[in-house]
Amino acid sequence: MLAVIRVRGKTRLNVNLKKTLELMGLSTANQMVFLPEKQLPMIKKVVGYVTWGEIEPSILENVLAKRGRVAGNKKIDAEFLKKHGFKSIKELAQSVMEEKVKLKKLGAKPVFRLKPPRKGFGRKGIKKPYSQGGALGYRASDINDLIKRMS
Secondary structure (H helix, E strand, O other), X not given: OEEEEEOOOOOOOOHHHHHHHHHXXXXXXXXXXXXXXXXXXXXXXXXXXXXXXXOOHHHHHHHHHHHOEEOOOEEOOHHHHHHOOOOOHHHHHHHHHOXXXXXXXXXEOOOEEOOOOOOOOOOOOOOOEHHHOOOEEEOHHHHHHHHHHHO
16 A cells, blocks of 8 residues: 655646646645555656655554544544444554555545645755655655654
């Protein structure tokens, strides 16, 4: 499971890239979605606007608890979990991680609105790749640290 975070905004955005970001569900900066690894070509198309990496189950559980929303902008609560047959958020996170269930089919919003990261994205800003000290591109497991700082 890959966590994809949109880093850059809408200014001077190519129409094709805009459409790809919309299909992924990332309409504004500081939004995150979870995508299966088979959608990696789609992610690589918008590499200049997003950062991504493999998410850990504990971080996914934390994000669902803090930032998970259902219709009406309500948090994911015990009633929602019980209705869909989950005993805890940990069990829901595990099912999402194994791609057994999709958040959208459960009635939860698949897009997570995050805060800007504490201490910023990186020393070189949001226009340089992560490998050069910036914010864009593939982060591997370092995405977990970024998500912690943003949630």
